[in-house]
Amino acid sequence: xxxxxxxxxxxxxxxxxxxxxxxxxxxxxxxxxxxxxxxxxxxxxxxxxxxxxxxxxxxxxxxxxxxxxxxxxxxxxxxxxxxxxxxxxxxxxxxxxxxxxxxxxxxxxxxxxxxxxxxxxxxxxxxxxxxxxxxxxxxxxxxxxxxxxxxxxxxxxxxxxxxxxxxxxxxxxxxxxxxxxxxxxxxxxxxxxxxxx
Amino acid sequence: xxxxxxxxxxxxxxxxxxxxxxxxxxxxxxxxxxxxxxxxxxxxxxxxxxxxxxxxxxxxxxxxxxxxxxxxxxxxxxxxxxxxxxxxxxxxxxxxxxxxxxxxxxxxxxxxxxxxxxxxxxxxxxxxxxxxxxxxxxxxxxxxxxxxxxxxxxxxxxxxxxxxxxxxxxxxxxxxxxxxxxxxxxxxxxxxxxxxxxxxxxxxxxxxxxxxxxxxxxxxxxxxxxxxxxxxxxxxxxxxxxxxxxxxxxxxxxxxxxxxxxxxxxxxxxxxxx
Numbered sequence: 001x002x003x004x005x006x007x008x009x010x011x012x013x014x015x016x017x018x019x020x021x022x023x024x025x026x027x028x029x030x031x032x033x034x035x036x037x038x039x040x041x042x043x044x045x046x047x048x049x050x051x052x053x054x055x056x057x058x059x060x061x062x063x064x065x066x067x068x069x070x071x072x073x074x075x076x077x078x079x080x081x082x083x084x085x086x087x088x089x090x091x092x093x094x095x096x097x098x099x100x101x102x103x104x105x106x107x108x109x110x111x112x113x114x115x116x117x118x119x120x121x122x123x124x125x126x127x128x129x130x131x132x133x134x135x136x137x138x139x140x141x142x143x144x145x146x147x148x149x150x151x152x153x154x155x156x157x158x159x160x161x162x163x164x165x166x167x168x169x170x171x172x173x174x175x176x177x178x179x180x181x182x183x184x185x186x187x188x189x190x191x192x193x194x195x196x197x
Numbered sequence: 198x199x200x201x202x203x204x205x206x207x208x209x210x211x212x213x214x215x216x217x218x219x220x221x222x223x224x225x226x227x228x229x230x231x232x233x234x235x236x237x238x239x240x241x242x243x244x245x246x247x248x249x250x251x252x253x254x255x256x257x258x259x260x261x262x263x264x265x266x267x268x269x270x271x272x273x274x275x276x277x278x279x280x281x282x283x284x285x286x287x288x289x290x291x292x293x294x295x296x297x298x299x300x301x302x303x304x305x306x307x308x309x310x311x312x313x314x315x316x317x318x319x320x321x322x323x324x325x326x327x328x329x330x331x332x333x334x335x336x337x338x339x340x341x342x343x344x345x346x347x348x349x350x351x352x353x354x355x356x357x358x359x360x361x362x363x364x365x366x367x368x369x370x371x372x373x374x375x376x377x378x379x380x381x382x383x384x385x386x387x388x389x390x391x392x393x394x395x396x397x398x399x400x401x402x403x404x405x406x407x408x409x410x411x412x413x414x415x416x417x418x419x420x421x422x423x424x425x426x427x428x429x430x431x432x433x434x435x436x437x438x439x440x441x442x443x444x445x446x447x448x449x450x451x452x453x454x455x456x457x458x459x460x461x462x463x464x465x466x467x468x469x470x471x
Contacts, residue, residue: 027345046266046268048265048344048345048346049261049262049265049266049344049345049346050262050265050266050268050270051262051349052244052245052254052255052258052259052261052262052346052349053244053258053349053350053355053359054241054242054244054245054254054258054355055241055242055244055358055359055362056240056241056245056247058362058366059227059228059231059232059237059240059241059362059366060231060237060240062235062237064366067367068359068362068363068366068367068371070363070371070372070373071350071371071372071373072372075343075345075347075350077350077351077371077373078349078350078359094237098237098240098241098247100241100245100247100252100254100272100273100276101245101254101259101262101270101273102268102270102272102273
């Protein structure tokens with residue numbers, strides 16, 4: 001009986017979970033749009049080697065924002081990830097306190113840069129002029145700084161945006177699997193990229 | 198199976214089971230405390246365990262982290278101090294007295310003994326003990342070549358903790374948990390096959406503890422060369438020829454329990470030369 005239950009669990013992980021990340025290779029990073037490392041994370045290249053997969057950040061997170069990856073993510077198995085549109089980071093900063101390896105550096109809420117929120121002006125209903133929605137503005141923990149309203153339309157200021165993903169979580173528009181009208185792009189992927197607005 | 202009862206039956210064995218159970222209980226209960234009650238006083242498992250402000254970091258995981266990232270983070274080093282000190286003085290005691298794999302192995306051993314009768318299982322397949330060192334070296338080399346730590350996400354002791362946490366937190370299990378099953382299945386071939394030959398963490402602790410203070414010493418004057426201790430050793434060592442002082446020994450005390458002459462004893466030495 002116990003074994004059957006266990007096997008069922010095992011099979012369910014093999015067949016059901018791959019939806020979390022389709023293109024996860026053995027060495028490729030799971031970090032992508034709305035797939036973020038917890039606050040204070042070191043650069044992605046260092047993260048792989050430095051993190052010892054102890055799961056203490058996962059256990060301590062009171063919002064269950066942090067999930068722990070498994071073998072389907074290759075060598076990144078066991079590393080923490082935040083799925084911003086599912087459960088964003090509420091910036092309680094508990095995880096950075098317990099990381100034993102310094103993979104999550106001890107930083108403050110304001111210093112957190114998990115990524116930068118980017119408004120997609122083609123899908124945001126406010127920007128399209130279809131409605132006046134300002135959910136992202138309302139839920140932003142650094143309202144008036146990270147997200148301002150410019151003629152009622154949300155504008156992100158990358159100087160203040162922590163990339164916590166609260167706006168992604170709140171955004172009512174899902175136009176593509178896992179993508180909202182506002183999405184958080186992990187900073188290191190943004191480097192040299194032209195998609196910033 | 199052992200008929201003579203001139204001394205307390207299996208004293209160290211029973212103590213060890215209690216300690217192992219306690220150590221297992223920590224990683225079993227802790228995810229529940231964290232998940233359901235938000236009691237964050239203890240976090241983690243035997244890769245890194247935080248008890249309040251006291252942090253433990255498994256030496257091999259810490260070493261891998263330092264080797265791969267080529268950066269030294271003081272809290273990491275300090276977290277490794279207590280485990281390393283324990284290994285320096287007591288040797289591989291973590292393996293025998295705390296490791297969750299050890300606990301599960303003991304559990305499955307008892308289950309098999311209960312189901313299949315009381316016959317002691319033979320080791321069907323033995324290799325050179327020295328394989329342990331190659332496991333450690335190979336693991337560290339592979340880690341450095343790949344630039345990605347291997348043991349940190351494939352370590353069976355760590356995986357036990359992670360699977361429990363995954364089950365409690367996400368109601369699912371990680372695929373790599375099959376490694377734990379494999380390790381336990383290998384026990385059917387040879388007792389503690391993985392611990393004997395393949396565990397890099399055990400190898401590192403053995404290496405650190407090769408000049409340990411606590412070891413098992415046989416009094417040859419009292420020994421009747423019955424060979425019970427050699428049969429009792431879960432690692433397939435021969436305490437009868439003094440292998441209780443070799444780096445491989447994990448100080449479990451099974452040989453002490455088995456000896457009818459009380460010829461084997463734990464000894465605290467100033468310096469051990471083997």
